[in-house]
Amino acid sequence: MVRATMTRRELAAALASSTSLVRAQEERKLTPEEVLAQEKADVRSESEQLEKFNVPMATEPAFIFRP
Amino acid sequence: MANIPDDVFFATIAELNGKLKAKEFSAVELALAFSERLEKSGPRYNALALSLREHALRQAREVDDDIKRGRFRGVLQGIPYGAKDLLSLAGRPTTWGARPYAGQVFDFDATVVKKLGKAGAVLAGKLAMVELAGGGGYRYAAASLTGPGLNPWDTTRWSGGSSSGSGSAVAAGLVPFAIGSETWGSILTPCAYCGVTGLRPTYGLVSRYGAMALSWTMDKIGPICRSAEDCGHVLRVISGGDSNDPGSAGKSFFYAPQYARKLSDLRVGFAPVDFAEWAEPTARPAFQAALEVVRGLGVKTVEIALPDLPYSLAAGTIISAEGAAVFEPLIKSGQVDQLADQHQIAGLKAGLDIAAKDYLKAMRIRSLIREAMRKIFIDVDVLVSPSVFGPASKISDPLNRGFRPKPEPKDRGLRDLGAVGNLAGLPALSLPCGFTSEKLPVSIQLVGRSFSENNLLALGVEFQKRTDWHRRRPPV
Numbered sequence: 001m002v003r004a005t006m007t008r009r010e011l012a013a014a015l016a017s018s019t020s021l022v023r024a025q026e027e028r029k030l031t032p033e034e035v036l037a038q039e040k041a042d043v044r045s046e047s048e049q050l051e052k053f054n055v056p057m058a059t060e061p062a063f064i065f066r067p
Numbered sequence: 068m069a070n071i072p073d074d075v076f077f078a079t080i081a082e083l084n085g086k087l088k089a090k091e092f093s094a095v096e097l098a099l100a101f102s103e104r105l106e107k108s109g110p111r112y113n114a115l116a117l118s119l120r121e122h123a124l125r126q127a128r129e130v131d132d133d134i135k136r137g138r139f140r141g142v143l144q145g146i147p148y149g150a151k152d153l154l155s156l157a158g159r160p161t162t163w164g165a166r167p168y169a170g171q172v173f174d175f176d177a178t179v180v181k182k183l184g185k186a187g188a189v190l191a192g193k194l195a196m197v198e199l200a201g202g203g204g205y206r207y208a209a210a211s212l213t214g215p216g217l218n219p220w221d222t223t224r225w226s227g228g229s230s231s232g233s234g235s236a237v238a239a240g241l242v243p244f245a246i247g248s249e250t251w252g253s254i255l256t257p258c259a260y261c262g263v264t265g266l267r268p269t270y271g272l273v274s275r276y277g278a279m280a281l282s283w284t285m286d287k288i289g290p291i292c293r294s295a296e297d298c299g300h301v302l303r304v305i306s307g308g309d310s311n312d313p314g315s316a317g318k319s320f321f322y323a324p325q326y327a328r329k330l331s332d333l334r335v336g337f338a339p340v341d342f343a344e345w346a347e348p349t350a351r352p353a354f355q356a357a358l359e360v361v362r363g364l365g366v367k368t369v370e371i372a373l374p375d376l377p378y379s380l381a382a383g384t385i386i387s388a389e390g391a392a393v394f395e396p397l398i399k400s401g402q403v404d405q406l407a408d409q410h411q412i413a414g415l416k417a418g419l420d421i422a423a424k425d426y427l428k429a430m431r432i433r434s435l436i437r438e439a440m441r442k443i444f445i446d447v448d449v450l451v452s453p454s455v456f457g458p459a460s461k462i463s464d465p466l467n468r469g470f471r472p473k474p475e476p477k478d479r480g481l482r483d484l485g486a487v488g489n490l491a492g493l494p495a496l497s498l499p500c501g502f503t504s505e506k507l508p509v510s511i512q513l514v515g516r517s518f519s520e521n522n523l524l525a526l527g528v529e530f531q532k533r534t535d536w537h538r539r540r541p542p543v
Binding site: 030032035036038039040042043046047049050051053055059060061062063 | 204284377380383384387404409410412413414416417418420421422425427428429430431432433434435436437490
């Protein structure tokens with residue numbers, strides 16, 4: 001008979017190993033080029049988020065020009 | 068040579084001023100005692116960028132001469148202090164906490180340094196900071212020319228950033244007060260992590276002339292002290308218009324707690340979800356108790372939440388775009404690669420890719436945020452929330468892996484108050500409010516309308532009359 005459930009201990013072990021795997025992947029030393037690519041991707045993603053946010057046309061940027 | 072008792076290193080400005088006037092010790096003796104302590108213990112916390120012992124003794128001698136002649140220049144006269152190493156002092160290195168600027172020397176004093184000197188305060192040292200005040204976005208506490216800021220309450224923990232040395236030096240009794248700066252969290256975070264009191268003034272109230280720029284529209288300079296009252300004394304001296312700072316509001320601040328509104332007239336807004344769900348579980352009892360103390364002050368409390376706007380997105384875009392523009396020569400020269408934090412190097416480089424339309428969109432969202440806050444401050448006078456939702460992180464932990472409650476609370480409460488306060492240029496006062504079960508300090512913040520510092524300080528002073536968290540000392 002195939003057991004379809006896990007004991008709490010097995011579940012904890014599985015979760016711990018998957019968490020450490022993710023963490024290990026995250027902590028793998030990225031090259032400077034990879035980090036830069038990541039940061040540039042963040043800039044693009046933030047640009048997309050900003051694009052989706054509607055601002056009333058009459059809203060001016062929050063700075064004041066003082067002649 | 069007077070023997071300076073240990074208590075003196077943890078005395079408030081008013082207490083030290085009283086002892087100087089009573090001639091318990093001279094200004095020179097006090098400057099020497101603090102200089103020695105700063106030189107000896109500063110490196111223990113990576114808090115010291117540069118000792119200024121000789122400079123301090125020279126200033127202190129002038130103070131002693133003044134006191135002998137009966138010339139009293141105010142409560143800061145003869146009080147030693149430290150300045151974040153982004154403030155210039157003529158003829159001495161100003162490193163901005165970053166290797167590419169390690170040999171940088173200016174030939175003029177920052178306006179705040181000049182004002183404090185005129186008031187008789189004694190500059191004992193430059194204090195360590197996160198490189199370039201964190202411009203570009205850093206991932207590790209070690210992002211500094213002087214190494215990670217270590218927390219006096221537990222040296223395996225971070226002292227916070229970017230005013231790391233200012234926070235830890237005040238907490239460890241190495242200086243009676245310090246000057247820090249905030250673009251987004253750089254005063255409030257080290258104050259919360261180190262258990263000291265700090266004030267982020269309204270944008271434009273304190274001149275930034277002679278300070279490193281990170282974000283022209285968001286940079287502020289403010290005091291880090293032992294008490295709310297001390298913050299009032301320091302702010303009075305460093306505030307005021309300055310034609311050398313294009314962002315100057317041209318206003319002064321007069322510390323007048325006697326004229327602040329009656330506490331029973333104040334309406335204080337808070338969000339229960341901040342204290343019960345967004346806060347880290349180990350910090351919740353301290354935050355809840357602090358909220359009860361605030362209620363006990365006789366103020367009217369009102370439940371409130373921030374409207375749904377992209378606060379962090381707007382703040383991040385503005386700081387990244389302005390920071391990349393400020394440091395474009397550093398980035399283009401390739402010297403940016405000398406910074407300690409790989410993410411910060413990449414963040415600064417990527418910041419140059421931010422399109423003008425995105426920066427302007429963020430600045431237009433900022434207008435909406437300012438308007439939203441104007442409406443909130445029709446219903447309340449002060450907002451109260453945890454300064455940071457948990458205690459200091461471990462030195463080795465990446466800073467993007469902070470606590471996040473699971474499941475995430477549905478109500479946003481005042482969770483983004485840090486981004487909001489900085490985007491809208493609002494003043495904030497951070498008050499130590501207890502400890503976690505791991506004996507790490509936590510703090511609450513009070514945020515008010517622009518130029519309402521006297522209200523925040525009056526509330527802060529009353530809070531500190533009823534609590535003694537600001538009097539606690541780390542095991543130094």
